[in-house]
Amino acid sequence: MSRAQGSNREQPSGAQGTSRAQPSRREHAMVEPAEFRSYYGRPIVKEPAWEQPDVPLYLFLGGTAGASASMAAMARLSGLPRLARAGTLVAAGGSLASVAALIHDLGRPERFLYMLRVFKPTSPLSVGSWILAPFSGLAAASAGSMLTGWLRPIGTLAGNAAGLLGPAMCTYTAVLLADTATPAWHEGRRELSVLFAGSAATSGAGAALLLVPTRETAPARRLGLAGAAAELSAEHRLEHNLGVVSETYRDGRAGTLLKAGKALTAVGAGLSLLGTRSRVASAAAGAAYLAAGVCTRFGVYAAGVASARDPKYTVVPQRERMAQTGSSGQ
Known part of the structure; x- marks a missing residue:
């Protein structure tokens, strides 16, 4: 074999050399796209252990009570006795029912008392307990004084104090949920407080519209409209601004409940705009x-449960935050 032939064999042809040096653009990836899995497919974060319907009802009743107490205090100052009476009764009944739902979830009444042994400002659960307990006592005292006629000045003072705590009653449960590792709640921490405040306002207004004659419901109608605007705006952000986690608010049982x-x-x-003259x-x-x-x-609670069950809603936001941190560092 001559040197020329040997050199021809050692050096590939022009076409072959080009194909090796410049891979075809039509080549396909040899690795499948990554899937977000956990160890043996198990959830990464623990599913909320709270009972249903106890905790969702606790969230609803407490918010309704808080908004009603604030509305009753304003009604007393505005000279609307029937609106003040209805708000006082709803605040007392809602807060006591909320405490009952919480105690039923805890299993034993003394566990609620144990939560009041210390006050820890860095713990939303501790702060929430110290909001719920005095609010319930003040609301119940105000309602009892109103129904019996006893100690009316003290009852009025208690009702006004409950009205001051009303906004905290409407929103502290949102902070309580957002402080957990549950992806749907933690990622939506900026929107949940607005959503709960708006929903509590509409619920408190709803109770007043249901119980009070139309001639005294103008403040309730305005409160309901403001609450509806805040609620719908916050819910829209939850459904579209949380990346992949927003799926938990749009799909499944949570999506059905929130759409309803x-x-x-x-x-x-x-209907509230039409209800200025129509009692029906x-x-x-x-x-x-x-x-x-x-x-x-119930929809927000269901979204939290769904996000805890699927590891995707834990892994994807974490990777996105890591990528953002890396890019900002560079």
């Missing part, structure tokens, strides 16, 4: 607002 809540809120707002329309608006509040609280 939005529809009922819109119906309640529309006003009562229907109140019922729609209250049903919307129940659907919203």
